[in-house]
Amino acid sequence: MKDTRFAKTLIFINSVIPLMLLLWDTYRKQVGANPLEFVTRTTGMLTIVFLLLSLTVTPLRRITGANWLVKFRRMLGLYAFFYGFLHLMTYVSFDRFFKLKTIPSDVAQRPFIAVGMFTFFLMVPLAVTSTNRMVKRLGGKRWSRLHKLTYLAGVGGVLHYWMLVKSDTRIPLTFAFVLLVLLGYRLVMKYVPATRATPSLFSQS
Amino acid sequence: MPKKFDKDIKASEITDYKVYLNRRNFMRGAALAASATATTFLYRKLNPPPAELPKGQKIETAIAKPADELAKSGFTVNEKPTPLEDITNYNNFYEFSTDKREVATESKGFVTRPWAVDVGGLVNKPQLFDLDELLKLAQEERVYRFRCVEGWSMVIPWIGFPLSKLLEKVEPLPQARYVGFQTLHDPERLPNQRTGVLSWPYVEGLRLDEAMHPLAILATGLYGQVLPPQDGAPIRLVVPWKYGFKSIKSIVKISLVAEQPPTTWNTEGPSEYGFYSNVNPHVDHPRWSQATEHRIGEFTGRRTLMFNGYAEQVAHLYEGMDLRVNF
Numbered sequence: 001m002k003d004t005r006f007a008k009t010l011i012f013i014n015s016v017i018p019l020m021l022l023l024w025d026t027y028r029k030q031v032g033a034n035p036l037e038f039v040t041r042t043t044g045m046l047t048i049v050f051l052l053l054s055l056t057v058t059p060l061r062r063i064t065g066a067n068w069l070v071k072f073r074r075m076l077g078l079y080a081f082f083y084g085f086l087h088l089m090t091y092v093s094f095d096r097f098f099k100l101k102t103i104p105s106d107v108a109q110r111p112f113i114a115v116g117m118f119t120f121f122l123m124v125p126l127a128v129t130s131t132n133r134m135v136k137r138l139g140g141k142r143w144s145r146l147h148k149l150t151y152l153a154g155v156g157g158v159l160h161y162w163m164l165v166k167s168d169t170r171i172p173l174t175f176a177f178v179l180l181v182l183l184g185y186r187l188v189m190k191y192v193p194a195t196r197a198t199p200s201l202f203s204q205s
Numbered sequence: 206m207p208k209k210f211d212k213d214i215k216a217s218e219i220t221d222y223k224v225y226l227n228r229r230n231f232m233r234g235a236a237l238a239a240s241a242t243a244t245t246f247l248y249r250k251l252n253p254p255p256a257e258l259p260k261g262q263k264i265e266t267a268i269a270k271p272a273d274e275l276a277k278s279g280f281t282v283n284e285k286p287t288p289l290e291d292i293t294n295y296n297n298f299y300e301f302s303t304d305k306r307e308v309a310t311e312s313k314g315f316v317t318r319p320w321a322v323d324v325g326g327l328v329n330k331p332q333l334f335d336l337d338e339l340l341k342l343a344q345e346e347r348v349y350r351f352r353c354v355e356g357w358s359m360v361i362p363w364i365g366f367p368l369s370k371l372l373e374k375v376e377p378l379p380q381a382r383y384v385g386f387q388t389l390h391d392p393e394r395l396p397n398q399r400t401g402v403l404s405w406p407y408v409e410g411l412r413l414d415e416a417m418h419p420l421a422i423l424a425t426g427l428y429g430q431v432l433p434p435q436d437g438a439p440i441r442l443v444v445p446w447k448y449g450f451k452s453i454k455s456i457v458k459i460s461l462v463a464e465q466p467p468t469t470w471n472t473e474g475p476s477e478y479g480f481y482s483n484v485n486p487h488v489d490h491p492r493w494s495q496a497t498e499h500r501i502g503e504f505t506g507r508r509t510l511m512f513n514g515y516a517e518q519v520a521h522l523y524e525g526m527d528l529r530v531n532f
Binding site: 003006010013014017018021025030032033034036037038042045094106109110111112163164166167168 | 299357
């Protein structure tokens with residue numbers, strides 16, 4: 001695809017649509033009896049979705065040979081960070097009511113919050129180093145090594161969700177399955193060099 | 206204004222209409238519109254449907270006592286009741302859905318007739334009560350706080366009758382020390398029972414003295430109407446000083462027993478949900494602080510009260526017990 005700029009706009013707009021709908025629904029009071037929980041839940045889900053989307057780029061690129069896809073990876077990752085930030089802010093404001101002093105004990109007491117916090121802080125250096133200048137400053141190799149933290153963030157995000165669910169683990173398990181496929185693909189690619197030589201897995205058959 | 210335009214743009218520079226509508230722009234527009242629609246659709250699909258208000262039959266209530274007496278006995282709490290819309294569109298009823306906002310739609314049309322409650326076990330007169338028979342007992346209004354273990358709370362104007370009235374009818378034997386309750390088990394009518402999110406049927410239990418306490422009621426309605434399906438139609442337990450999951454819904458069986466009966470959430474996670482599950486701000490749940498709560502409809506936190514504010518009425522039941530151990 002030559003039209004990268006337009007494609008970027010397209011992804012940008014589609015990624016911001018969930019937030020617009022969430023704000024719109026909140027404005028018309030269509031977010032149910034517990035708006036705070038709903039906003040927290042939705043922003044959290046979106047964080048995981050965007051983490052998984054950013055992790056889908058590489059496998060998809062390898063399989064289809066569409067290398068231009070990599071141009072959208074950083075944007076997807078930044079959206080994950082953005083929704084993660086909103087998620088954290090809803091927790092700070094509405095779960096803790098801005099009583100920041102209560103946060104450390106809450107984190108210590110509730111392991112799933114500790115995992116969530118840890119995951120968010122993992123994403124901070126990734127967001128900070130997402131500009132072109134930072135990529136250059138770090139050098140491609142170091143940069144991509146640093147950004148392997150995304151794998152850990154993906155695991156952390158899914159774990160955080162799984163730990164908070166009371167008994168119906170179907171959605172977190174679905175996320176976990178997708179993550180397993182995405183990370184598993186990378187593992188296989190690393191240790192099975194034979195398949196690496198062939199640009200497309202599907203064209204073989 | 207038009208003059209300025211005439212000067213700035215030459216006729217030759219005006220984009221031809223056909224060129225304007227060139228393929229690229231058209232494709233771009235289409236791609237944008239299609240993807241935005243798809244994203245919106247996906248978002249909406251993953252979000253539960255909007256709330257609806259139930260239209261139930263009215264229930265006649267017997268007004269038994271003056272207001273001050275009602276307040277003193279804990280029968281009427283002097284706090285603003287939660288709107289009907291919230292009470293009926295934010296429900297934990299896993300037999301229909303694990304999504305609190307989805308229970309209302311999933312439970313629509315739930316058939317509650319015929320319905321009977323089997324009361325037996327260690328009793329003199331075991332009996333199968335038809336629902337209509339139970340509705341003939343004097344129905345009272347009770348405005349109770351309702352505190353969910355998840356950290357949210359409501360104030361609900363229930364209609365119902367004391368559980369003790371029913372238990373007295375069957376005459377418990379001296380050996381009976383506990384009361385077990387069971388929800389309907391019918392995957393046809395309670396579709397989420399086809400999944401394994403909990404082990405079905407849902408069961409709950411109380412100590413006999415707890416069950417005989419005047420605050421423990423069997424509710425048949427709320428806000429003056431017949432109980433909507435999503436709130437546990439046609440008959441449910443309400444024990445206001447305990448976490449919400451103790452107040453078992455859509456009851457078909459009550460049995461008096463000698464030993465502490467198994468209870469669903471306790472079986473599911475013994476370290477998280479105790480048999481007693483009294484509302485207690487000093488004993489935290491591993492995933493929710495129990496010191497504060499979020500009252501539905503409010504935007505600031507509230508302090509959770511010991512026994513959900515019913516300490517005066519029920520604390521004596523637990524005298525000498527370590528509530529940290531027996532949580």
